[in-house]
Amino acid sequence: MTDCPKRTLLLLLLAAWGVLAVSCSEDGASGHAGNGPTKPGNTRTVKGGVFADHYQHIRIEAEDAAKIESADAHPDVGGKVMRVVDDPTASGGKCIFIPDLAGTPFGKAGSKDDIPRYARAVYKVKIAVAGNYTFWIRRKWFDSCGDTLYMRFDKEGAPHSDAHAHTVGSDDASKPPRWDWSPVKEKGDPRQFYLSAGEHTLEILNREDGPRFDVIRLTDDPDYVPQGMAE
Numbered sequence: 001m002t003d004c005p006k007r008t009l010l011l012l013l014l015a016a017w018g019v020l021a022v023s024c025s026e027d028g029a030s031g032h033a034g035n036g037p038t039k040p041g042n043t044r045t046v047k048g049g050v051f052a053d054h055y056q057h058i059r060i061e062a063e064d065a066a067k068i069e070s071a072d073a074h075p076d077v078g079g080k081v082m083r084v085v086d087d088p089t090a091s092g093g094k095c096i097f098i099p100d101l102a103g104t105p106f107g108k109a110g111s112k113d114d115i116p117r118y119a120r121a122v123y124k125v126k127i128a129v130a131g132n133y134t135f136w137i138r139r140k141w142f143d144s145c146g147d148t149l150y151m152r153f154d155k156e157g158a159p160h161s162d163a164h165a166h167t168v169g170s171d172d173a174s175k176p177p178r179w180d181w182s183p184v185k186e187k188g189d190p191r192q193f194y195l196s197a198g199e200h201t202l203e204i205l206n207r208e209d210g211p212r213f214d215v216i217r218l219t220d221d222p223d224y225v226p227q228g229m230a231e
């Protein structure tokens with residue numbers, strides 16, 4: 001019985017620790033505001049224990065664009081330059097596709113089309129926490145003349161390929177082409193875009209013909225590298 005006060009104190013300390021632990025966990029989980037649910041796979045181990053990842057993670061299915069504005073493709077291809085297609089190898093079973101020879105903003109698709117053909121997919125992105133974000137896109141390039149896209153934030157209405165349009169791609173010569181992730185790069189590293197809290201417009205614009213793109217990821221974790229479908 002002489003142990004009782006000590007035992008009570010121990011229990012109180014354990015209870016306090018439990019409250020603290022739950023508080024930390026909830027705080028970390030609430031940091032995952034974005035356009036899609038974030039799964040527990042984003043937790044990471046740091047010195048002294050395991051903490052919930054406090055970074056922002058936004059995941060967008062490419063085919064869920066707020067709108068796609070596209071010129072008609074070259075008549076030999078038909079349809080639009082940029083279109084949503086079924087693809088069993090894509091996340092959600094769909095991706096956006098720019099067929100080979102459909103057209104480019106430079107007026108060349110192979111050797112038979114000298115008319116500029118513009119296309120873009122537009123996304124509305126809600127940023128909960130201002131910061132420097134990296135942009136990743138799950139894509140399947142076609143060939144060395146079909147392995148780039150443009151992207152830009154908050155420049156809707158600007159000329160198609162102006163200084164605000166960043167090229168993503170030209171980074172994988174795998175044959176056959178494969179699904180993989182590309183960031184916008186700056187000096188070899190993923191480029192960081194400062195995004196204030198609030199809504200932003202993200203555009204993916206055509207540059208070459210042939211690419212498919214499937215999922216977009218934005219994160220303020222500079223070390224994050226998406227794998228697989230990054231669900």
Ligand SMILES: [Ca+2]
Nearest residue numbers: 091092094214
């Ligand atoms: Ca998809």
